[in-house]
Amino acid sequence: MPEPVSAAAEPLLAVAGLQAWYGESHILHGVDFDVSQGEVVTLLGRNGAGKTTTLKAIMGMVTKRKGSAKIAGGETIGLSSDRIARLGMAICPEERGVFASLNVRENLMLPPKIAREGGLTLERIFALFPNLAERLNSGGGKLSGGEQQMLAIARILRTGARFLMLDEPTEGLAPVIIQQIGRTIAELKREGFTILLVEQNFRFASTVADRYFVMEHGRVIDAFANSELSANMGKLHEYLGV
Amino acid sequence: MFLGHAITAQQLYGQLLIGLINGSFYALLSLGLAVIFGMLNIVNFAHGALYMVGAFAAHFLLHDAGLNYWWALILSPLIVGAFGALLERTLLYRLRGLDPLYGLLLTFGLALVIQGVFQNYYGASGMPYAIPPELSGAHNLGFMFLPNYRAWVIAFSAFVCFSTWFMIEKTRLGAYLRAATENPTLVRAFGVNVPRMITLTYGFGVALAALAGVLAAPINQVRPGMGADIIAVVFAVVVIGGMGSILGSIVTGFVLGVVEGLTKVFYPEASNTVIFVIMAIVLLIKPAGLFGKAA
């Protein structure tokens, strides 16, 4: 059951002073933000600001991490990514990560159930993404960009993970597909999922986001709520260089 | 035919049979190498040595534990596979993320240790292993006599190879294997214990080698050097087939065994080296291997 978002409740995800390295490269220099249960939070920023690295760092997919990333109050720095996944986190990466050596059905069924309840049924998933139902036996490498994106989102919906991290879900997609994804995210929000979104396209983000954090050079430099978006347009244009 | 001396049908079929048998071992061994390489990105130089250990395990089970061939078929791969998993968990896993050449060097060292230990205890000469009584004898097919044990080796190897292929390509477990081969980081982020998968995969590949050893024991002698003798040819088979394809490794193994057998009939002096020559030719035409994916 979706729970009401309460400002007083402990955030589902609390990131403080998070630093991260890819190999020798020090990408994140101290990221601070939080996400409450049932919220949709968007990370904005230019290319190279560290948004993708932040998602990966939360998921434990980087070479090294320091600082704090608490999920439901428990510290996760030091946990491996499979343990973090089993806390209820799931990621849909920027490159989508559809496995070419698997067909669509195998891709969809691959992520194991990490919670007995909370996942969407296959019927619901096919209702959200009817194209996938038709392409079940196609090889993963044969899908179009839009189909890959839908598959990448669909497969984490089955698992029971309630905190979804979506990295650039609309990148390179046709407007019709973007709308479909927007409707899907809104639907998931209504169901009580918590979503951390990375998006360059803030017009799209504004249709679903509750709050925004702006990143630059591996740090969070600004934050505002969706209601304050138009007031901050000028600043945003400057940050994003658009 | 064209070599001045007549080749009887008996000789031809006899060598074809031997070729198929060798092909069975090449297929099983290159399959194991391919499975290990796919998941671990390591070329398991110890593969030949572990094949040898599999044969010795069968011998030990029979002569010291009173367990016959049929027990050995199951126990030897299990025991040696478990040993392989242990090797991965304690030694190989430390090399994850490093240049794969280190994996080659480490497994080479392991091969030396394993072979050296066995050579110390058993000497260089071989010990015989009896053909299980249920499989002794032969059938008269009219154009040749087909020894039962040899027929069994070929049939069972083909069965194991194709079952492995089926498991990897068509089942859910295989889907995990294929996905983890392609993108282990992401699979782990879905909640799958990938490190454990890697350990078990290595163990499985080693178990395949050990199984080949058990099958080989009644045919060849059980000798400490039997792994070293075969590893270079298996490498050549793998290079010819290309390591990208499971089915490719299996088919290449069987076919090359037959080619080697036929060469022994028509041009015996070249039979030792024909597979290497084929490798040289394949390298000139398609360096990635016949079934390999171009880098």
Next chain:
Amino acid sequence: MSAKPVAATTNPFTREGREFAVVLAIMLALIVAAPFLAYPFFVMQALCFALFACAFNLLIGYVGLLSFGHAMFLGSASYVCAHAAKVWGLDPELAILAGVACSGLLGLVVGALSIRSQGIYFAMITVALSQMIYFFCVEAPFTHGEDGIQGVPQGRAFGLIDLSRPIALYFFTAAIFLFGFLAIYRTVNSPFGEILKAIRENEPRAISLGYRVARYKLAAFVLSAALAGLAGATKAIVAQNASLTDVGFAMSGEVVLMTLLGGMGTLYGPVVGALVVVSMQNYLAQFGQWVTVIQGAVFVACVLTFRRGVVGEIAAALKWSI
């Protein structure tokens, strides 16, 4: 894969030039003193293997190619030199040249076949091809199979120096070793060596800059094969025989061990490694088959905990590039 290669110059006024000169002086002093301190035959063997290891190291340390069948070059040159000296009656230096020509040519053929393959495939191909050479040597009549070629005459180098005298033979061998060692040093520090380094660090970029990468790699391979052949041919004169052990797989494994132990990608590493392994084998000969086990264990230990090798660790500690 390797430690940082030497980017030094021969200019004695730069830091790298001085480091190199210092270590070279030490090595020269040791070489000159050695026959008076240790059994000359042992030191000569060590020098031949040191050259062999240096040649092998040229490939792995500076081109990034692990040749697991390098004995084929050592052994084939050894056989050809032995045959040339014994059957054709050539002077030792000509017999050695014949051996080098053979291994260089073999290197050209093997290299052409394998150079297009990367990393592990390359290693496996060298294993297979060297096995093929081994089988050839077993069958070929001129090698006399299991017996090998025995009683290779040492003759008079350049018609003047009587090599049957140990000290003369020793300095002849030492001179050859130094020649090979300095040839490698010059190669690594030449424009050719710089290009090899660029290829090793970023091959796609080197290709996009217009370098015929395959040709450079092949050239390095042939050089490595020829120098390994030089070591093998010299060894045939020193030991007065050529046998299947010289083309065998154990020999290929040993040179890898020498280089790994001494330090891949360092100039002096293979020399130190060869010395250690040859000494180890002499000392451990009494243990018979356990030598294989010990060598394997050293391999495993080095790969896990001692990847930089002896010289690599010293170089890192002193911050020298040797």
